[in-house]
Amino acid sequence: MTKPLQLVFRATFWLVVAVLAAALVWLLSYLVGLNGPVYFLQAIIDGARLGFVYALIALGYTMVYGIVRLINFAHGDVFMVGSFASFYAISQYGWGFIPAILFSMLVCMSLNVVIERVAYKPLRNAPRIAALITAIGVSFFLEYFTALKWVFGADFITYKRPFPVDVWNVGGVLISNITVIIIVITVLLLVVLQYIIGRTRVGKAMRATALDKPTSRLMGINVDGIISLTFALGAALAGAGGVLYAIAFPQIWTFMGVMPGLKAFVAAVLGGIGSIPGAFVGSLLMGEIDVLVVSFVPMGSRLRDLFAFFILIIVFLVKPTGIFGEPEVEKV
Amino acid sequence: MLRRRAFPAWIPTALVAIFVYLAVVYAKSSDLITTYWYQVIQLAALTAVSALGLNLIYGFNGQFSLGHVGFYAIGAYGSALITKDFLTKWSGNEVGSLSWIIAGQAGILVALLLAGALRVGSVWKRARAYLETGLKRHEALVLAALVGVILLAAVVALSAIATWVLEKGLVVILQNTVLKLPEALAQNVIFLLALVNGGTVAALVAYLVGLPLLRLGSDYFGIATLGFAIMVYTALQNSDTVIATMKGARGMVAIPRWTTWPWVYGGLVVCLVIMRNLIYSSHGRAVTSVREDEIAAKTMGIDVAQLKTLAFSVGGFFAGVAGGLYAHLYGFLHPSSFNVIRGFDPLIIIVFGGLGSMTGTLVASVMFALVIEGLRVVLPQGFEDWRFVIYPIILLLVMLLRQQGLLGTSEWGWLRPPLSPERDIPVPARAPRSRIAAEAEEA
Numbered sequence: 001m002t003k004p005l006q007l008v009f010r011a012t013f014w015l016v017v018a019v020l021a022a023a024l025v026w027l028l029s030y031l032v033g034l035n036g037p038v039y040f041l042q043a044i045i046d047g048a049r050l051g052f053v054y055a056l057i058a059l060g061y062t063m064v065y066g067i068v069r070l071i072n073f074a075h076g077d078v079f080m081v082g083s084f085a086s087f088y089a090i091s092q093y094g095w096g097f098i099p100a101i102l103f104s105m106l107v108c109m110s111l112n113v114v115i116e117r118v119a120y121k122p123l124r125n126a127p128r129i130a131a132l133i134t135a136i137g138v139s140f141f142l143e144y145f146t147a148l149k150w151v152f153g154a155d156f157i158t159y160k161r162p163f164p165v166d167v168w169n170v171g172g173v174l175i176s177n178i179t180v181i182i183i184v185i186t187v188l189l190l191v192v193l194q195y196i197i198g199r200t201r202v203g204k205a206m207r208a209t210a211l212d213k214p215t216s217r218l219m220g221i222n223v224d225g226i227i228s229l230t231f232a233l234g235a236a237l238a239g240a241g242g243v244l245y246a247i248a249f250p251q252i253w254t255f256m257g258v259m260p261g262l263k264a265f266v267a268a269v270l271g272g273i274g275s276i277p278g279a280f281v282g283s284l285l286m287g288e289i290d291v292l293v294v295s296f297v298p299m300g301s302r303l304r305d306l307f308a309f310f311i312l313i314i315v316f317l318v319k320p321t322g323i324f325g326e327p328e329v330e331k332v
Numbered sequence: 333m334l335r336r337r338a339f340p341a342w343i344p345t346a347l348v349a350i351f352v353y354l355a356v357v358y359a360k361s362s363d364l365i366t367t368y369w370y371q372v373i374q375l376a377a378l379t380a381v382s383a384l385g386l387n388l389i390y391g392f393n394g395q396f397s398l399g400h401v402g403f404y405a406i407g408a409y410g411s412a413l414i415t416k417d418f419l420t421k422w423s424g425n426e427v428g429s430l431s432w433i434i435a436g437q438a439g440i441l442v443a444l445l446l447a448g449a450l451r452v453g454s455v456w457k458r459a460r461a462y463l464e465t466g467l468k469r470h471e472a473l474v475l476a477a478l479v480g481v482i483l484l485a486a487v488v489a490l491s492a493i494a495t496w497v498l499e500k501g502l503v504v505i506l507q508n509t510v511l512k513l514p515e516a517l518a519q520n521v522i523f524l525l526a527l528v529n530g531g532t533v534a535a536l537v538a539y540l541v542g543l544p545l546l547r548l549g550s551d552y553f554g555i556a557t558l559g560f561a562i563m564v565y566t567a568l569q570n571s572d573t574v575i576a577t578m579k580g581a582r583g584m585v586a587i588p589r590w591t592t593w594p595w596v597y598g599g600l601v602v603c604l605v606i607m608r609n610l611i612y613s614s615h616g617r618a619v620t621s622v623r624e625d626e627i628a629a630k631t632m633g634i635d636v637a638q639l640k641t642l643a644f645s646v647g648g649f650f651a652g653v654a655g656g657l658y659a660h661l662y663g664f665l666h667p668s669s670f671n672v673i674r675g676f677d678p679l680i681i682i683v684f685g686g687l688g689s690m691t692g693t694l695v696a697s698v699m700f701a702l703v704i705e706g707l708r709v710v711l712p713q714g715f716e717d718w719r720f721v722i723y724p725i726i727l728l729l730v731m732l733l734r735q736q737g738l739l740g741t742s743e744w745g746w747l748r749p750p751l752s753p754e755r756d757i758p759v760p761a762r763a764p765r766s767r768i769a770a771e772a773e774e775a
Binding site: 001005006009010012013016017069071119122123126127129130133134136137138139140141143144145147148149154258262265266269273299302303305306309310312313316317320321322 | 462463466475545549552555562563569673679684720
């Protein structure tokens with residue numbers, strides 16, 4: 001390549017970069033200018049609120065996938081059961097917020113452990129697709145069984161919040177105590193989870209099981225117990241997520257788990273499935289995308305799912321195993 | 333081991349096929365079954381067509397697709413647009429959307445051919461390689477991307493022009509052929525055109541979606557196709573903003589109810605013959621080899637990417653045809669018939685019947701319809717809600733008791749692998765142990 005040609009190309013490159021940058025700046029300033037910076041910040045904060053709830057669900061997906069390579073489609077429905085458990089605890093028995101959240105975590109844990117024992121454990125050595133189909137079956141069962149008249153009923157139920165809603169005005173941006181509670185509880189649970197996985201013996205056993213089951217068994221790890229524990233931990237997070245989601249969006253019904261479940265799962269995949277920080281980052285991204293699309297794209301509230309999955313596909317094309325995923329190694 | 337057959341396997345199969353056809357015709361004409369059950373039988377048969385497509389993609393080619401319902405929906409809406417326009421516009425000698433749909437497909441084909449002829453992919457790469465000799469890597473990347481974008485834009489523009497010109501010509505041709513036919517015949521011709529076009533549109537979309545996505549690993553591909561299905565669903569819910577007759581979330585109504593048993597059965601037989609002959613051809617063996625071991629297939633000189641898109645497009649075609657039949661069965665389309673929950677149906681059917689077994693898919697489709705609709709009949713008054721409580725329990729029990737599905741990978745009659753004419757040994761259509769099972773053992 002001759003020197004002048006190189007200069008021409010380099011100039012073209014900078015021209016392209018300048019045009020792209022100008023377009024980006026214009027877009028951002030247009031979006032911010034459309035309804036003012038306060039509106040933009042508000043969307044970011046609402047997105048974070050949604051993202052933190054997604055994170056609680058996504059972690060359950062990613063942990064279960066990491067350890068048994070199963071897409072647990074019933075996880076979204078466990079999340080729904082968590083919402084309903086806390087609903088009954090609060091409105092029927094008048095429990096406070098913290099007991100209700102603990103109660104629904106407990107209910108979800110026991111439910112998920114039972115599901116694992118009944119539906120997934122017998123299929124541990126079967127083709128993976130068999131377990132996936134039973135997961136879909138369990139999902140259907142939970143949705144339609146709880147929709148029966150004498151269980152939860154098929155109607156939308158208004159969720160009674162266990163505490164009054166306070167809204168603080170910070171320079172025009174409205175922050176409610178719900179947002180603060182969601183973020184605090186999620187971060188708390190994440191820290192506990194990180195501690196369990198990273199610092200305890202059980203956590204070490206979980207990591208070992210995820211890495212190599214037969215070897216873990218040889219090392220004296222109770223693999224079945226660890227798998228059950230993983231399901232229980234994931235369900236506990238989903239239960240807490242169910243309560244927080246219902247507090248943020250106080251309309252619950254038995255199919256409420258489908259879309260948040262899928263979104264959270266996609267968030268987990270977006271971040272790189274099997275990776276816990278990945279699930280967290282992916283969920284935050286997903287929440288932000290959801291809210292930003294609704295706030296700024298024309299017809300956004302109707303098209304938000306389209307955008308969310310479109311971005312997933314774009315991420316896949318650039319990085320096929322998600323943001324934090326390790327590249328798949330083909331071994332011969 | 334030699335396996336000689338007393339007489340050609342297709343004879344008993346053809347007899348059974350004719351018997352099934354006549355049995356349904358007889359049962360309907362002598363009022364043994366109600367119109368409701370007549371429709372259920374048709375629904376079972378057209379579900380089988382769609383499930384066969386998925387079995388080709390997942391069961392035979394090993395690509396875990398959760399987005400099959402998207403192609404089904406595209407076929408349904410595409411063909412419904414054509415026939416509905418026929419009803420409303422053709423009396424005024426107008427062609428409606430048929431010419432646009434055909435011309436659009438032709439335009440996309442032109443674009444694909446142009447992109448192939450201009451070697452857009454390799455031009456981009458070569459430009460990058462050349463630019464890297466004098467520039468930094470990121471600079472070369474951006475400039476080469478610019479070259480690629482310009483080329484792509486040129487191709488898209490050319491194909492748009494081709495579409496526009498073709499549409500004008502097609503209108504004239506259709507006005508002088510199909511429109512001149514007597515109405516009863518024209519109706520059948522249009523229905524056939526609508527079904528085929530529903531299939532080809534779905535196949536084309538499958539090709540375009542599969543081209544980038546089929547590189548992904550198995551589970552990631554599943555999620556990406558699931559995303560595709562949800563995108564189609566959301567787009568359909570808002571379709572009224574683009575095409576008013578699609579009516580979006582209110583549901584498309586007044587589609588002619590032309591689907592009859594001969595149409596559905598004919599479609600099923602044609603698709604089955606295509607699929608069986610594809611699978612036992614040399615291309616088909618290559619398709620199955622991709623499922624068994626992608627790396628080994630590559631080292632044998634098999635173009636893995638091409639075969640994946642082939643299986644994916646043909647599977648999409650079947651789903652599109654099935655969707656067209658479905659649209660004209662009830663005369664009403666609503667996006668909720670194509671949501672994620674319904675999207676699991678074909679997957680459940682093929683796993684239930686046995687992955688990689690065409691016979692299994694046929695049996696499972698019938699049983700699926702029987703379970704879903706039979707429960708409606710069996711359950712007493714006031715317990716209708718229990719239908720979808722009992723159905724997943726049945727599903728769970730079947731999966732727990734028979735993990736390989738009802739038929740595993742075995743086939744029956746003419747659907748079995750044919751004998752190779754030279755050697756009297758069965759054409760190896762599958763290895764004894766599928767890759768999916770091997771994967772489970774490893775995990």
